[in-house]
Amino acid sequence: MPARGDHDARRRDVSQAVWEVLAAHGFGGLTLRAVAAHMGASTGLLTHYFPSKKALVRHALEVAQEHTQGRDRFPAEGEGLPGLRAALLDVMPLTPEAVAMSRVWVSFWDAALGDDELAAAELRRYERWRGMLRPHVEAALRLGQLPADADPEDVVATAAGFGHGLVVQALFDPARFPPRRQAALVDGFVALLGR
Amino acid sequence: MPARGDHDARRRDVSQAVWEVLAAHGFGGLTLRAVAAHMGASTGLLTHYFPSKKALVRHALEVAQEHTQGRDRFPAEGEGLPGLRAALLDVMPLTPEAVAMSRVWVSFWDAALGDDELAAAELRRYERWRGMLRPHVEAALRLGQLPADADPEDVVATAAGFGHGLVVQALFDPARFPPRRQAALVDGFVALLGR
Numbered sequence: 001m002p003a004r005g006d007h008d009a010r011r012r013d014v015s016q017a018v019w020e021v022l023a024a025h026g027f028g029g030l031t032l033r034a035v036a037a038h039m040g041a042s043t044g045l046l047t048h049y050f051p052s053k054k055a056l057v058r059h060a061l062e063v064a065q066e067h068t069q070g071r072d073r074f075p076a077e078g079e080g081l082p083g084l085r086a087a088l089l090d091v092m093p094l095t096p097e098a099v100a101m102s103r104v105w106v107s108f109w110d111a112a113l114g115d116d117e118l119a120a121a122e123l124r125r126y127e128r129w130r131g132m133l134r135p136h137v138e139a140a141l142r143l144g145q146l147p148a149d150a151d152p153e154d155v156v157a158t159a160a161g162f163g164h165g166l167v168v169q170a171l172f173d174p175a176r177f178p179p180r181r182q183a184a185l186v187d188g189f190v191a192l193l194g195r
Numbered sequence: 196m197p198a199r200g201d202h203d204a205r206r207r208d209v210s211q212a213v214w215e216v217l218a219a220h221g222f223g224g225l226t227l228r229a230v231a232a233h234m235g236a237s238t239g240l241l242t243h244y245f246p247s248k249k250a251l252v253r254h255a256l257e258v259a260q261e262h263t264q265g266r267d268r269f270p271a272e273g274e275g276l277p278g279l280r281a282a283l284l285d286v287m288p289l290t291p292e293a294v295a296m297s298r299v300w301v302s303f304w305d306a307a308l309g310d311d312e313l314a315a316a317e318l319r320r321y322e323r324w325r326g327m328l329r330p331h332v333e334a335a336l337r338l339g340q341l342p343a344d345a346d347p348e349d350v351v352a353t354a355a356g357f358g359h360g361l362v363v364q365a366l367f368d369p370a371r372f373p374p375r376r377q378a379a380l381v382d383g384f385v386a387l388l389g390r
Binding site: 028029123165166195 | 220298301317346359380383
């Protein structure tokens with residue numbers, strides 16, 4: 001029993017170290033050696049958990065998804081466009097934790113563009129994210145908050161694009177895109193949709 | 196004289212190989228070894244041009260900027276919003292060459308997030324790109340194509356965000372974002388601004 005507990009605790013330590021290396025260096029800086037150094041452990045210990053770089057990257061993707069799914073969310077202050085606003089704010093780098101998360105996912109784009117399996121995972125992640133925006137857009141259409149002839153798929157793709165593009169700008173230029181301005185730009189974009 | 200010509204020709208070969216490695220593998224896959232292998236040359240020859248990884252990355256950044264600046268552009272069919280439309284289409288992955296360019300720049304985000312010098316270069320690149328969008332937005336305001344109370348900096352940042360976010364979606368999902376749909380989404384976004 002204690003051995004089992006130790007094993008689980010060690011796995012959590014490894015996952016935490018993987019996350020911290022990701023947050024600091026992105027997928028591009030994720031290596032067995034970096035995770036081992038971060039834990040003060042040997043690379044040999046790490047190969048026990050991850051027989052290959054691929055296995056490490058797969059685990060890192062799971063860890064990043066857990067952090068992303070477990071993050072605090074903005075409460076939607078109403079159905080339709082207010083829900084879309086909250087969903088967009090949910091991906092903005094508004095806090096140090098959210099900056100780390102954005103940094104990890106932007107780095108994943110590079111990793112995914114160079115690997116078919118990871119590219120397929122990123123394509124599913126995008127479908128999932130657009131799937132989270134879609135009910136808000138559909139509600140907005142139903143509630144008459146959007147022009148009646150708006151194509152919901154186009155609005156979803158436009159909003160997803162705007163959101164990620166603002167994330168990247170804010171990551172590189174936090175002085176010009178502090179949290180208050182990010183939120184104002186999201187508000188402005190949502191107002192544009194409903195105009 | 197011939198030696199000089201040989202030298203210049205070899206430099207061009209090296210730059211071309213750097214571009215081809217970038218286009219295939221992004222900044223994350225750019226190594227002296229990869230460029231040497233691509234040229235069928237020795238890594239030793241490459242260290243003659245690039246004494247360090249850093250020197251290689253700096254040169255690659257210049258090469259990527261040259262390719263980007265030298266690309267074909269969309270003609271603007273009028274001042275203001277039509278100019279903004281053309282500038283956005285200029286960054287969309289609408290052709291195989293533009294896909295390669297987008298792939299390179301998306302990969303550069305990861306490289307830049309892990310390196311202060313490259314992050315500063317990316318910040319300047321963003322300022323430059325927003326600087327290319329700004330005259331179109333200002334003309335649109337002057338021509339009454341945008342609501343008179345629109346903030347030009349906000350419109351520029353929103354358009355830059357939308358553009359890059361659509362680039363990323365299209366890179367990962369070319370089946371759902373073929374050139375025709377990318378162009379339609381750009382048209383829809385520009386119409387939204389002017390509504």
